[in-house]
Amino acid sequence: MPSINKSDLAGLVAEQADVSVAEAKAIVDATFEVVAARVAAGDEVSVGGFGKFSVAERSARTGRNPQTGETMQIAASKAPKFSAASAFKTAVKG
Numbered sequence: 001m002p003s004i005n006k007s008d009l010a011g012l013v014a015e016q017a018d019v020s021v022a023e024a025k026a027i028v029d030a031t032f033e034v035v036a037a038r039v040a041a042g043d044e045v046s047v048g049g050f051g052k053f054s055v056a057e058r059s060a061r062t063g064r065n066p067q068t069g070e071t072m073q074i075a076a077s078k079a080p081k082f083s084a085a086s087a088f089k090t091a092v093k094g
Helices: 006-017 021-040 086-093
Strands: 044-046 051-058 060-062 071-074 078-084
Touching: 006 021, 021 044, 021 051, 078 086
Parallel strands: none
Antiparallel strands: 044 051, 051 078, 060 071
16 A cells, blocks of 8 residues: 655645645645644644544553563553544545
8 A cells, every 4th residue: 555755745735736846845844733733732623524633631550561460550641633524534435
């Protein structure tokens, strides 16, 4: 399955929006920076028809070291989360 990197994405955006690749790259970079900054600040970023970016709070818990079997405390943490919109899910299903 082919993979698309950020430069490829900028090229496709440039083609679709009829702008230069440099402009599209700046727009793609700025978009990702804004989404990351807002989610890091605790905001939810919702893009209609695409999905929602948010922060998932993971509470502290007890786990096991898989090598020794010893129990250990796992600290609470935060992780980025993406929930796909139904329109995006439908588009992917084909």
